[in-house]
Amino acid sequence: MATDVSLPVLTANDFASDQDVRWCPGCGDYSILAQMKKVLPTLGIPREKTVFVSGIGCSSRFPYYMNTYGIHSIHGRAPAVATGLKASRPDLSVWVITGDGDGLSIGGNHLMHCIRRNIDLNIVMFNNRIYGLTKGQYSPTSPFGKITKSTPMGAIDYPLAPLCIAIGCEATFVARSIDTNIKHLGMVLKRAAEHRGVSFVEVYQNCNVFNDGAYDYATNRDTKADTTLELEHGKPLIFGKNREKGIRLNGMNPEIVELGKGISEDDLLFHDEKAPEPTLAYLLSRMRHPEFPEPIGVFRDVDRPKYDDLINSQIVEARKTKGEGELQKLYTAGETWTVS
Amino acid sequence: MATDVSLPVLTANDFASDQDVRWCPGCGDYSILAQMKKVLPTLGIPREKTVFVSGIGCSSRFPYYMNTYGIHSIHGRAPAVATGLKASRPDLSVWVITGDGDGLSIGGNHLMHCIRRNIDLNIVMFNNRIYGLTKGQYSPTSPFGKITKSTPMGAIDYPLAPLCIAIGCEATFVARSIDTNIKHLGMVLKRAAEHRGVSFVEVYQNCNVFNDGAYDYATNRDTKADTTLELEHGKPLIFGKNREKGIRLNGMNPEIVELGKGISEDDLLFHDEKAPEPTLAYLLSRMRHPEFPEPIGVFRDVDRPKYDDLINSQIVEARKTKGEGELQKLYTAGETWTVS
Amino acid sequence: MVTTTPGASKPIVDLESATVRFCGDSGDGMQLAGTQLTNTSALAGNDVATFPDFPAEIRAPRGTKAGVSGFQIHFASKEIFTPGDSVEALVAMNPAALATNVADLVPGGILVVNKDAFDEKGMKQAGYSASPLEDGSLSAYQVFQVDMTRLTRLAVDGCGLGQKESDRCRNFYAMGLVFWLYDRSLEPTLRYIDAKFAKKSPAVAEANRKALHAGYNYGETTEAFAAQYRVHKAELKPGLYRNLTGNEATAYGLMTAAKRSGCELFLGSYPITPASDILHELSKHKNFGVRTFQAEDEIAAVTSAIGAAFGGALAVTTSSGPGIALKQEAMGLAVMTELPLLVINVQRGGPSTGLPTKTEQADLLQALYGRNGECPMPVVAARSPADCFDVVQEAWRIAVRFMTPVMVLTDGYLANGTEPWRIPDAKSMPPIEVKHPGPAHNGDVFHPYERNERLARPWALPGTPGLMHRIGGLEKQDVTGNVNYEPDNHQHMINTRARKVALVADDVPEQEVDGPANGKLLVVSWGGTYGACATAVREARAAGGSVAHCHLRYLNPFPRNLGELLGRYEKVLVPELNRGQLRMLLRAEYLVDAIGLNKIKGKPFTVAEVVEKIQGLLAD
C-alpha cells in the first residue's frame, strides 16, 4: 500500500489519541501504555493497519488512548472479536488487550480457543489480580485467602496461572513482564509483535487503588533480584543480587541451588524458548513466589501454521481446484428443469 | 439418614430409570452407562443421594437413564449447575456428564473454573471427537485436518487435549479410560468417585454414526497393546504386546525404548499419581498417538481442600465468631433513631 | 375423469393435485424417497411443496415410534403453497410408522405397508396389541400389504449384497411402486443412482436399480392396484427451475448479497438444529471467498462476526432457540457500534431447549426486545423456502444502507422444506451499494458518528489512512463517537438510534394485500405461515367470503401504510405459531382489536384450521 511505502518515521506521540487518559493516578496501566507507544513505531506498521481490541475493564480502556483503529468490545469477548477481524483481514496487525477478569474469568474460553487456533494476534493480559473497574472484587488470579469486597473472609478459589493455561492450550508464544520494568516490558512487547501466530503476554500490573503492592516482591529494589528470574534463550537459569543462585532440575522438578560450592552453571537448567515440547515452559510457568523466583521474559517461541493463513489458503486452494465461484453455476447445480 | 442405614444392597438394575435408552445402536455411550450402573452400587451411596448433571449432547442424555436425581441442563453449563448444587448441598454425591463439545467448546470456561476450585464433583467427559447430537461437525478434540460436515476441506483448528487443560487448572484427580475397555473403565469410575475433590475423567467413546473408528488404534485387539499404556502407581511405564517396550525420560521429554538390550525397568520412568508437582502428569497427558502410546488410567490423584468444604467452613467459622445471625440485630446495626 | 392411455395397462385417473407421504424408520431412507418423488414431480412440471419430518435429535432404537421419519410431498397442476393438510397416499415401512402417521391419511386414501415388518417385535414397539392389518382398524382405507422386504431381497438377489445391504434397497422398491402409482418416470431416479453409486459401488447401484424397477413392476402387474393416477403440468412462470430448501436458499442468498455488495462473506456460527445446514452449505463454497468460522460458542460466533464487520465483511451469524438468546448482549454492541451485521434465527420449538427439530414462530418479541436497554434493530422474516434467498439479500441491503444489525427470522419448517425456485439471472441483479470513506489528508479530523440523511454513520475500514477511530459499547457522543455520559447526548443518541431504524420504513415498499382493498376481514400473517394463510384466504374468498390477506415481510419497522390498511377492514385476524406476538405488536401500535389464531404444536397450520377460523369470523 502506498501509505506503507511513503510512511513517515513515526514517534510514540503519533500513536497517542486525543482522548485524555482516565486511569487512576499511579496506575500501572500508564507505563504499559507508554511502552506500547514506544514499541509500535519500531515495527514499521502504519497506524491505520494496527487495531486494538479489548473487552471491559480498566485495562480494556486501552484502545481509546491509541491513535489506531480500535474496538472496546464487551466483557470477555475481545479474543473472539479479534479472531473474526484477523481471519477476514489478515493484512491488519491486531492486538488484544485484556485483564485478569476479562480474559480469565468471563473470557477464559475465548482466550483458550483463540490460543489453540494459533491465530496471529498479540494478546496482552494486564494482570493486577483484582477486578479494578468494578472496584475491587477478587479475580481468578487473586491469591487463595485474598480478602476483597466480595470475600470478606478470604477467597476460597485456587488461582489460575495465566501462563499455565496458555501453555496447556499449546500457545506458540508465551511471555511475562512487569509494568515497572519498562525496558524489559518494551522488549517483550516487541518480541510478541514479531512472533507469527498467537502471542500471549502476561504483564504484572499494579492496581494502586484496589490491590496496591500485589507485586511488591517482584518490583521492590531490595527483593526483586531474588524473587524474579530473567529468562534468556540458551542461557542457564540464574538469579539473585549477585547472580549467585540458580535453578537445577531434580528429577522432573526445579530446585534452587547456590552457585559455587561444587555447583557450576553447567549443572543448571538451561532455557530453551524453541523447545518443541512445552514441558520446560510449563515447568517454568509453575514456579511461584515465594517458593521460587518468578521467571520473566519469553517462555516459549515456536512456529506453527497460523489460523489466519490456513483459512485463507483453503480459499486459494478451493479456487485452484474449483475455479473462482460463479453464482449462476451455483444456482443451476443439481437437478433443474425448464418451464416454458 | 435412616435410609442410609437401612440401605438394601442395590444392584446395577436398581440404578436404571424407566426411560428407554435413545442412543444409536452400537454407540459407545451404552457401555459407559453399563459400567456406571455397575459402579454406583459399590459406593454405598443411596440412589436418592446421587445426582447426575449434564449439559446438551448425546452424552448429556445420560441422566435420563439413571434412577437417581438428575438435571439435563443447557449446553456447556453442567459444571456451573453442579457447583451451585454441591456448594449448597455437600451431602449429595454429584456427577457431571459432558461431551467434548459440551465440555470443551461452549463449556470450556465453566469446566476450567470448576476444576480450579476443586469442588467435589465427578466429571466424566465422553470424548468422541465429534458433535454427535447435531449430526457430525468437528469438535475441539477432532484432529487437525478432520473432514466433517462443517469442515469439508479439513479442520484448521489444533485440537485441545482435555487432560492438558485439566492439569493446567491443577485438577486434583485426572484419569482416562476407553468405552470398550469395560473393566478398566469401571475401575477408573470407581477411583473418581472415591477421590475427594474434583475428579476429571476423559473416556474415549466411539460415535459409530458420525466418527466411527476414531479410536480404532486404541481399541483394536492387534494394535491396542502398542498404542495404549496402562498407568499403575509406582510402576514403570511399560507397554507392548509382550510388555517389551517402555518410556524413558530423555532430558525433559519422554522417549520409547526397547527393554532388554541393556535397558532395564529401572531405567524407565516410574508413574507417581501422588506427585505434588503435576509436571509428570502433564508430560503423560501430552503423549499422543502415533508418536507415543496413549496412557490410560489415573494420571494424578492428590489431596487439596475442597471448595464445598471451604464455603461451609466459612459459615461455621462466621457463626463461631459472630454467633448465629439474628435479623433484628442486622436491621438495627448502625445508626438508628426513634420516632414517637 | 378416467382415461385409458395406450401402453398403460390400467386406467389412469387425472388429479389436480396429490399428496403422498413416505414414512418409516430413520434408517429406511424415507427422506431420499421423498426427495426423489419431489424432483421427479417438479421435472414433470408440477408445482410442489414438501414437508420433511425428522425424529427428535437423539436417534431412537430401530422400530420405535420415536425413530419414525417422514417426508410429505404435495404436487399439483395448479399453484400451491403448502405440503397439504392430509395425505392421499401413505407408504408405511413399519408398524411404528403406521401408528404415528395413519391419522393423517384421508378416508379412502391409499395405504401401502411393508407387511414383512409387522411381526411380534415390530408391533409391540409400535404399541399394537393386535395387528392393525387384521383387526379391521384400517377398514377406512385402501390397504395394500406388500412383502417389501422379501420382494426386495428377491429383486436384488444376485447383486452380491449381504442381507443388511439388500434391505437398504427397500426404499427404492417403495419409490418404484409409488412412481408407478402416479405414472412418474423412473429416469431422474435412475440418473441419481448412477451419479451417486455407480462409481463408489456398482453392486449397490445395480441393486437399487433393480429394486426400483421391481417396485414399479409390482404396481404394473399385480391385480391389487386398480388404477394409476396422473397430475398434469402446472401453469408456472416460464423459466429454469430447481428445488431448494430454506437453508440452502439462505446460504445462496448470502453469497449473492456478498457478490452484489462487493463484500467478502464471513459466517461466525456454532452448530445448532435446525440452523446448522446453513453453516454446512456455506463451508462448501470457499471458492466464492466465503469464510466460515465454527466458533467455540454462540457468543464467539456473533462477536467474531462483529469483528469481521468492523473489517468490512458481509458478516453473518446463524443460530436458533437458545443460541439466539446467548447472542443478545453482543447484538447490543452491534447496535451501539452501528455496524452492519446479519443475525439469522432459524426458529425452533421453545422455550429453553424445547423441541429442537420442531418449528415455531415464538422468537418475534425476543428479536425486538431481547436486549438490555433501548436497543432497536430492523427485523425481517421469510415466508417460504425460496423466499429466504430474497429476504437475506434485502436484510443486507438495509444493514449497509442504515449501518445497523438486522435480524432475519426463518423457521425449522422453511429451513428443511423445499419448493421449486425459479433460478434468477445473476448478472442482471442490481448491485447493493456499499461506500467506504477514503483516506483523509493530514490534519482533517474524521468523525465516525457523523450521519447521512438516513442517519447512517460512515463505514470506515481499518487500513484507511487518516480514519483511525475507536468504537465500543459505552454511550457515544454523536458525530465524534467519543465516550460520553452527558444526559442530553444520551437522550439524543437513544432517539437517533430509534429514528434511524424507523426510517427504514421509508426505504421499503408499502404493504400490499391479496384480495379486496377493504371488507369484512383482513388476515395478517408473517413468516412460515404464509402458505397456509394464503391458501386459506383464497379458499375462503372462492367460497364468497369478503377476506383479504396481508403478509408482512417487515416486522420492524412496520410498513408505513400498515395502520391505514388495517383500518380498512372490520376485523383483523392474526394466525401465528405462538401465543400472539405479532398480534400484541399490532394492538399496541395501532390500537386495533386484532384477533388471534394460535397454535403451538411444533407443526405448521393446516389450511383447514385457518379456513375454519376465517369462516367463523365471517359468519358472526
Added chain:
Amino acid sequence: MVTTTPGASKPIVDLESATVRFCGDSGDGMQLAGTQLTNTSALAGNDVATFPDFPAEIRAPRGTKAGVSGFQIHFASKEIFTPGDSVEALVAMNPAALATNVADLVPGGILVVNKDAFDEKGMKQAGYSASPLEDGSLSAYQVFQVDMTRLTRLAVDGCGLGQKESDRCRNFYAMGLVFWLYDRSLEPTLRYIDAKFAKKSPAVAEANRKALHAGYNYGETTEAFAAQYRVHKAELKPGLYRNLTGNEATAYGLMTAAKRSGCELFLGSYPITPASDILHELSKHKNFGVRTFQAEDEIAAVTSAIGAAFGGALAVTTSSGPGIALKQEAMGLAVMTELPLLVINVQRGGPSTGLPTKTEQADLLQALYGRNGECPMPVVAARSPADCFDVVQEAWRIAVRFMTPVMVLTDGYLANGTEPWRIPDAKSMPPIEVKHPGPAHNGDVFHPYERNERLARPWALPGTPGLMHRIGGLEKQDVTGNVNYEPDNHQHMINTRARKVALVADDVPEQEVDGPANGKLLVVSWGGTYGACATAVREARAAGGSVAHCHLRYLNPFPRNLGELLGRYEKVLVPELNRGQLRMLLRAEYLVDAIGLNKIKGKPFTVAEVVEKIQGLLAD
C-alpha cells in the same frame, strides 16, 4: 418566619424542607459528607431522601469534570419521596464541581466554594477561561468563598499529619460549615469519627474532629453568613428508624425471605455496576448461613443458582444491563424446569455497556420477552430504596407458591439512594410456606410434574428416598415430567406455563390508586419513578387537578382489576425512564390510548417535569 433563639448568635429561619448538595472530586469524600448530613437529619427527625451521583466507572484525573462526585440530600418536616429537583445550597470543592453542578442551584441559593481550589490549573480543567468567582457569572447566587484548604490545614495543624492527609480533612470542614448553616448537631458525626478512626489512627480522628468544629465555628463567627436555617421534625409513623440504600434493602430482604421460608440463601453472582453491592453485603453475613458464589460469569452465576434451587435453596442471581442479557437462556431452563429462582436486575443505562453508573428503566420488555420461545415469568419492581426489602420477599413468596423463576426490577437510582426505613419486627413476620414432598414408599411412582390448584409442581429435593426424578430443558410431558415431543402435549404445556403465571394475579392484592376513583387523568408508573410521580400528582391535585396515581408493583401479570381501573379515567399518562415500555404493554393489553412521558438521560424525573406534563394534559 425568622426567630432568634437564645444561645444562637444569628437569626434562625424555619424551613419546611431543604435540599443540599456536596460536590467535589472523587477523592474529596463527598459521599461521606452527604451520608453524615443524611444521618444527622434523620436523627433530628426529618424525613430524608438522597441521591448520590458517582462519576462513571473509570476514575478520572483529579480536578477534571469527569471526576466529579456529588451527593444530594433532601430533608423535610413533611413526608417526601424524592431527593429534590434542584438544590438550595451547594457546596463545591473545586471548579470542575462548580461547573458541573451550579446549574441545579436555585436562583438566590447558597453557594459555598473552596476558594483555594480556584487556581489556574483547576479552572482550566473545569473549562473556565475566566474565574467564575470574579466574572460575575454567579451573581444570581449568595456566594460564599471560603479558603477551605488553608483553613483546614490551620485547623488540623499540630495533629502531626502530612499535607496530603490534612487536606483529606477538608470534607469535615465543609460538613461543619453546613451543619452550622442548618443548625445541626455535630454529635452523630463525632460518634462516627470515633468509631471509624479513634482506634485505627487517633491522629486522623483528632484532625477530623478539629476540621469539623472549625467549619462549624467559621459559620458561627464570620460575618459572611447572615442567618441559620432550621428544618423541624417531620410527622413520621412512630417506630425505630434507620437509613438504608436499595441494595442493602435487597440484601436484607433476601436474608429475611430465607429465614421466613426456612430455606438457605444461595447467591450466584458476577460483579457488575450497580448490582455488586448486593453481593458485597450478602458476603458479610455468612453467620446467617448465606452462601455467596462469585461465579466466572453471569451464565455460571444463574446456572449455579438453578443448581442450588434444585437442591432446595432460596436461590438468587443479581446483575444489571449486559449481565441480565446473558442470563436469558438459563432463565428459560428455570421456566422449563419450573424451579423457584429470583433474578434481580438493578437496571442501568443501556443499550450494551451503555452508561454503567446511570439509572434507567429500559429492561422491562426484556424481562418479559428476552428469552427464546414462549417463556413467561412473573415480574415485580421496587418503588423506593426501602421498598426493595418488601419486594424481594414478595417475589420469593410468589416463586415458591407457584414454582417459577421471578424477575425483580430495581435500578441504579434506588440501589444507591437511601431513605429512612422503619425497622420491622422480625419475629412478627408471617412465614413463607414451603412444602417439600416426603419420602415415597417402595413402588408408588413419583410425578414431578403433577400440579396443585395453582398449577405448581412439587419441589422434591435430592436426598428424599423414592422421589428420584430428572428435569431438563427439553419439553416435558405434564404429570410424568418425561421428555415429550407430542404436538398436543406441547400445546398443553405452553398453555399451562402461561396460565400458571397468569394465576399469580389471583394471589396478589388488587391495584390501588392514590386520589379520586375516577376523573380526568390517571398517572400510571412503575419502579423508581414512584417518588417523582407521587409527589407530582399530589402537587397537581393540591392545585385542583382531577388526577390520580396508580403505581404498579406487579408488571407480570398485571393486577386483575387494572383494566377496569384504567377505564375510569379520561386520560392515562405513563411516565417512564425509557421509550414507553409499560405504555406499550398497557396499550396492547387494554387497547387504552395511553400517553407517554419519556426521558432517557440517565437521571430520574424531576417532580417539575411530571407536574408540567400533568398540567398540560389537564389543560387541553
